[in-house]
Amino acid sequence: MTVRIAILTLISVLVLGGLFVLLRPNPKETSPGKRSFDLEISEDGMSPTQISIREGDRVTLNVTTDSPVEMHVHGYDLEKEVEPGETTEISFEADLTGRFPIEDHDTETELGALVVEPR
């Protein structure tokens, strides 16, 4: 019985380990970089709706809007008043991974999301 358990465990570990190595994509060798996005806020939300970056990137958002907005990035808890007719710059380092909704605090509506993939 003990021998059988040992053999079964060994086979499981080998097969599962092998499968893991086989399926896992090669970690990208790229090092964290500078990323910059132009965001337009309108009645329909944010364009682009989603900002996708990787952990560790230095991000700059250049935000323009057609009406005053109090922009809030959840998780990172960034908050900024954005006025029409000017470009508001928001910079941060992407040290949290996950999907963080971006919201207009004045109207409590969701504009879009910031997606930070683990590196």
Add this chain to the structure above:
Amino acid sequence: MNVALRRAAAFPVVVLWLSLADARPALAHGFGQRYDLPVPLWLYLYGAASAVLLSFVVFGFFIGEKNAPGGYPRLNLLRFRLLRATLASPVFVAGLRIFSVGIFVLIILTGLFGDQTPVLNFAPTMVWVIWWVGGSLFVTLVGNVWAAANPLKVVFEWADRLTLRLGVENGLDPDIPYPVSWDVWPALALFFAFAWVELVFWGSATPRNIAFLALLYSSVTWAGMSFFGKETWLRRGEAFSVFFDILARFAPTEVRVTGGAACEGCDACGIENKDVCVNCYGCFARAMPEHRELNLRPPAVGLLSSEGTSVARVAFIVFMLSSVTYDGLLATPVWVSLIFSLQSIAGSFGALSSLFYGTLGLLAVPLLFFALYAGFVKLCQALGGGTGFWKLAGSFAYSLVPIAFAYQAAHYFTLLLTDGQNIFYLASDPFRWGWNLFGTGGYEPNAAIVGAAFVWYSQVALIVAGHVIAVYLAHAVALRSAPNTKLALRSQIPMVALMVLYTVTSLWILSQPVVE
């Protein structure tokens, strides 16, 4: 609840006849907000492949095995003086009960009189995050603390003692016999209502609603207890006692009464073996101290005992399994587009639409589960021969519990780790009246406590582990019920196929992007 809350943001409407309180959507940092990323495709496939492979390993483990695992090793914690002096001391037990009632009263008071913003009020975080998510995890992984400290039971006992002291004959002891045919149907009906509030009702995070609903549920419970007797209602009508009792079968601890007359006249235990009763809290409370055991045991063995598996109980377990899945399913793109197309065919009725389709789903998904489950059990029965359908359905239902629990844990542990932190500032200022009782009023939750990669790996690991335990349990059950080993193994094929299906569904939901 998360989904219900999102819907709250989508349908800021007048509350209809239910008008318990204003259903103002969660503000600022939404209550129940999570930042999880969907599990990547390759990891989803890896989890699914592992589940299938390991199912064969469990098969291999059982080949040639003649006997079903019978007893299991136990270690009575009350044998150690230190543990006996703490865990079994009247002071500890009384303290736990008073603490539990205190929390219950605080939930009601903060719900009624505190700030009505969900994240700034004690009640929503305490009920949904700490009690519901945290409590379920605790009961499953440690032991049935709900049975020991259920505040509704404690309050009832106090009231009972008071009426006796006031000279009322028999106190709150009833003389109405509980109708046998009711079985655990009242508990299932109430659990359905709870699941509806959690998953469908958009006002589930509003403090005042929580207080009202908790009071409503308490009244039903106290009425049930005073009509039919405390223990009868706890075993058949009190949804959470029935629910936590099923989860506690997984727990690595049990309460056991050996010898003595405590179990006599108890309809819940001693059916097969008159001398022993396990996890019957009424008997445990009545037993003499020398007959009580608080045992450590291997996890999940409690799910092997299949006594008391009536039709109603099978229905309860299947509803439990499916409501967990429904919770996750609600936020998947597939489900959302299904509801959209239903709305375009059958029509949308404004604010009521989400309630209608949500309720429809909460009925349809469990029925689908039940049909699927019954079909697979029929196949097992046909291949294995012997045992009756409902007995088989009952014992296999318990063996599916680890998969449901693993999904629940994978789905919610990040909520407990992030939103659970809110309890630190809420404990200091439960009403949002500017108090700072413990000096933690200014605590700022750390959203970065777990990274996405860690979450992915632990989710998949949890689900695969739950699957392996479930397959193991199902095998052990089959060995007990089938006439011989060969038939037992053969009868297992459909059940393992069902388990793979259930597990892969869980993994698939975790790999889906969450729809806002």
